[in-house]
Amino acid sequence: AERFVRLLSQVAAEPDRRVGTLEVLTPTEADQVVRAWNDTAVEVGPAPLPVLFERQARRAPDAVAVVAGDVELTYAELDARANRLARVLVDAGVGPEVVVGVALARSPAWVVALLAVMKAGGAYLALDPAHPAERLAAVVDEAAPALVIAAAEVVERLGPALAGTTWLAPESPEVSARLAAVGPEELSDAERGGPLRADHAAWVLYTSGSTGRPKGVVVPHAGVAALVATFERAVGSGPGDRVAQFASPSFDVVFAEMALSLLAGAAWVLVPDEQRVGSALAAFAHRQRLTHLVIPPAVVATIPPEVGLPDGAALVVGTEEVPAGLVGRWARDRVMLNAYGPTEVTVNSTLWRCEADWDGPRLPIGRPDVNTRAYVLDAGLRPVPPGVAGELYLGGDGVARGYLHRPGLTAERFVADPFGPGGARLYRSGDLVRWRPEGTLEFLGRADHQVKIRGFRIEPGEVQAALARRPGVDAAVVVARDDLGERRLVAYVVPRPGAALDPAQLRAALAGELPDYMVPSAFVVLEALPRLASGKLDRAALPAPELSTPAGRPARTPAEELLGELFAEVLGRPRVGVDQSFFDLGGHSLAAMRLVARIRAGFGVELPLAELFVHPTVAELAGRLHEGAGPDGSAVDVLLPLRSGGRLPPLFCVHPLFGLAWPYAGLVQHLGGERPLYGLQARGLGDPAQLPGSLDAMAADYLERVRAIQARGPYHLLGWSFGGLVAHTMATQLQAAGEDVGLLALVDAYPLNAAERSSDEGDDEDAALRFLAGLAGLGVPAERGEALDRGEVLAALRRRGGLLAAVDERTVTAMVRVAANAARLMREASHVRFDGDVVFFAATADKAGTSISPRRWERFLGGAIECHDVACTHVAMTDPGPLAAWGPILDEKLRKTETQFEMTERNTT
Known part of the structure; x- marks a missing residue:
């Protein structure tokens, strides 16, 4: 009532004032949400991260600092190794504000390198060697590190992709000699060219960008001391404690783990890759006597309750919304914290100590950390009342500097703090939250995940909360999808152990609780929600719902049953039919590699990858496994059927330089279901005596195989790289024989010039x-x-x-x-003229400064070149991402070409 009277008073006093500018909060409420609930100031003495570590090394030099398998490093040993490497880095030009990449797997050497970079004054740039070379190349290209510390095998693998970068391999003889020649004592300010300051950049971490371009967050040392103080107050750690090192080197949770371990005097225990989930992780925790774990809720959910974690081990969960059911199982008799914080605010911003008996639909994310301020604001940067949703803005010691080399994006996401001291800034999180009555924050979802369905604006988090309240639901996520013919809500639910979920019952329950426009159109039951390496939800990997039951007979043997499960797991589908092709269901060459690995683990059989291209269904593959799964040679036959069924004219794809047509497998999912797809492979793969003597001879040989499949035109041909030259020659030979060529598609294929x-x-x-x-x-x-x-x-x-x-x-x-x-x-080759048009797909990422152009084909064509640029390199044209860019265009061109031929035939008959 007081708010309403306040609003009416303002309207009466200023009738021309815009409604959106009226003050809703009473003075008491404004003071509460702006000042009282943000009373977090603590004098912690901001200090750079290396200084905090060195204090612990001086206090207890013989205490264990790092554990990795049988290897243990004391604080003194770790400090000495890091000091030596820091001196080598300083000699190489590293100092304050100099970015240094570290491309090392989780290991003691990685910990040494991370500390050494910061001791030298540099900013640690995380380069996870497990990431694709193309992504690392993009990061290095933008961040422009002065040098990259990497193991020799990583340099070997990534070298060509990252040409021009200076590398330093710590285990190389040259670097080993330099390390032995320098002292282990702490660096002086004179050596590094100046003192370490809290406002210096500490690390640069790249996160996914909404545009698809990663963005590098530059975080200074200023917020690290407050982070340590926050965890000390909330959970405590110190000498004698053992903290799990679980996070990826490129994930900011690494620094939360450090705050609990190396910056607090505890041991940092590296969890082996093969023991990072389920009972294996639990056994490791017991064996290593872990006292603190910072792990995603999805990983916690895999730990069998009967095995559990060591008594009293503290559990910090976060990175995404935590299911309330998880808290009921794990928060008893231990400290369990729900941690929230974006990379842009030094790892963590709020904490809530979980209550085992919590019965609310959502867990609070808690109160602001030490020296952190949290404001819930409307679009005009005005505080909203408690209980009202708004966007979360964060301020304080931990606010990052911004995004590396991205001033526009920095200005958009980091804004002036209207409530703080002069010069203070706020980070605009993009998260929707609300204040609870007792002064804790409740996370509602992402502001940019709001959707409009049939004209109604919907926050999927509200539907998720309703689903989470249903018996038997362990986790749920709701998204809007556009691949169902129109925009519709789809719910993904994970059952609790032993529970069975019926989508019809879930739909009926929600219909009794929510408006009809908020009831999802489809429900998909999953064993687990897909996760990124960081543990966050991988929305892009949520499978499209299957609106019909897979056609065909059910599995008849245990092998078919298990293979069906493996197909479904790799493809992200609830189930697959035994006669459905792996590639029809969305599989591609990289997914095929994952399936082969799953088959190796599930059957104990080393299945040649080629077998999957020749026998792509569950039934066929089960038969091959029964026979022994040895290669039968058909995977290198000249004609490789990638999809042999369908009523439409086939597409024939000619191999690139090395002769294999396997890379075209990913095209299947982008072509209509009634379009057969065949690959043409080099004869010399099976018999070296059959290498053709000319391009014309090769084309004629392939046309014999094509005509055995399709007796008359119009023929559709495609060629990538060298295959484009062969496809062009095949097209000219077909025309010379009086046949019609429907579509000739060239994929980054160019005839040689005279030079x-x-x-x-x-x-x-x-x-x-x-x-x-x-x-x-x-x-x-x-x-x-x-x-x-x-x-x-x-x-x-x-x-x-x-x-x-x-x-x-x-x-x-x-x-x-x-x-x-x-x-x-x-x-x-002597190319002749093809009397027709060409659809050309050009890779653009590696053509700068060259004379290579689709126009090279102009003198060999009687028609036009329709060129489509693809932002990738030549060799990546058939990778899943680029294929998703040009595959649908190809499908559309095939359909249009067939329509034109049908119209021509009708007009001439």
Whole structure:
């Protein structure tokens, strides 16, 4: 009533005032939400992270600092190693504000490098070596580190993608000698060129951007001391404690773990990769006597309650909304904290001590941390009353500097603090929250996850909360999807152990609680919600709902049953039919690698990857496993059926330089379900004696196989790289024979110019092997005289992973031979004119500064070139991301071409 009277008084006094500017809060409420609930100031003496660590090293030098398997480092040993490496870095030019990349796996060497960078004054740039080379290259290109610390094998794998970057391998003889030559004592300010200051950059962490471009958050040291004080007050840690090191090197939770361990005098215990979930993690925690764990709620949910965690071990969960049911199981007899905080505010911003008997629909995220301020504001940056949703703005010691080299985005997300001292800033989190009556915050969802369905604005978090209240529901997420013909809500639910969820019952329950427009159109029951490496929900990996039951018979054998489960797991589907093709269901070459790994684990059988391309259904693959799963040679046949059924004219795809058509498997999911898809592969893969003598001979040979499938035109042809030259030649031969060519699609394929034809390439097989080595990430010497071992290339392919990791040495030898022959055919080719149009897909990421252009085809075409740019490199054109960009365009062009041919036929009959 007091608020209402206050509003009416303002309207009466200023009738022309905009309604949105009226003050809703009473003075008492305004003081409460702005000042009283933000009374967090504590004198902690801001200090750089290395200083906080060195205090602990001086206090207890012989205490254990890092544990990794059988390796233990004391604080004195860790400090000495970090000091030595810091001196080497200073000699290399590192100092305050200099960015240094660290591309090391979780290990003692990684901990040493992280501390050394900061001791030298530099800013730690996290480069997780498990990430794809392309992403790391993008990060390094933008962050421009002065140098990157990396293990030799990482340099070997990523070197070509990150050319021009200075690398330092700590275990190399050269660096080892330099480390031995410098002292282990703490660095002086004179050595590093000035004192370490709290306002210096401490780390740069890259997070996903809404535009798809990662953004680097620059975090200074200023908030680290407050972070340590926050955890000390909330959970306590110190000498004798053992804290799990669980987080990825590129995830900011690493620094929360450090605040509890190295900055508090406790031991930091690295959790092995193979023991990071379920009973294995629980057993590790007991064996290592862990006292503190900072892990995502999804991981906590995998730990069997009967195994549990060590008595009294503190549990810090966060990174996403925590299901209330999880708290009931884990918050008894231990400290369990619900931690909230964006990367942009030094890891953590609020904490709530979980109550085991909590019965509310959502857990609070708590109160602001030490020296942190939290404001719930409306669009005009005015505080909203308790209980009213608003956007969370965060201020205080921990606010990051901004985004590296992104001033526009920094200005958008970091704004002046209207409630703080002069010059203070707030981070605009994008999270919707509200104040609870007792002064804790409640997380409601993302502001940018609000959706409009049939004209109604909906916050999916409200629907999620209603689902979470249903018996048997352990976790739920609700999203709007556009792949159902129109925008609709889809609910993903995870049952509690032993519970069975019926989507019809869930729908009926929600219909009795929510307006009809808020009831999801589809419900998908999952074993677990998909997660990113950080533990956060991977919204992009939520599977599209299946609106019909998979066609075909049910599984008849245990092998078919298990294979069906593995197919469904890899493809992110609730179930699959035994006669449905892996590639029809959305599988691609990288997913195929994951399936092969799951089959290896589930069956104890080493299935050749090629088998999946030839036998892509559960039923066929089960039969092959029963027979012994040895390679039958069909995966390197000239004709590779990727989808053989369908009423539409097929698309024939010609192999690139090395002869395999496997990379085209990912196209299946982007073409209409009635479109057969065939790959054409080099004859020389199976029999070296069958290498063709000319491009014309190769094209004629492939057309024999094409006509055996499709007797008359119009024919649809596609070729990537060298395959484009063959497809063009096939098209001209078809026209010469009086046949119609429906669509000719060229994928980043270019005829050689005169200079390229006349250049002396030397040994083609050697050049082909070196090119293959480059694809494998193997650095190769430029000097032609230095031999390259095929076994070495094969080993590099397997280390790198991906599609070519599955080939054996015989196939590598054949691929090199095929590529060398293809290089000769390209130089000797005499292209003739194709009387028609071409659809061209051009890779744009590696063409800068070159003369390569689709216009090279103009003199060999009688029609137009319709060019579509794809933001990737030449070799990445058939990776899932680029395929998703050009595959649908190809499908549309095929359909339009067929419509035009049908109209022409009707007009001529």
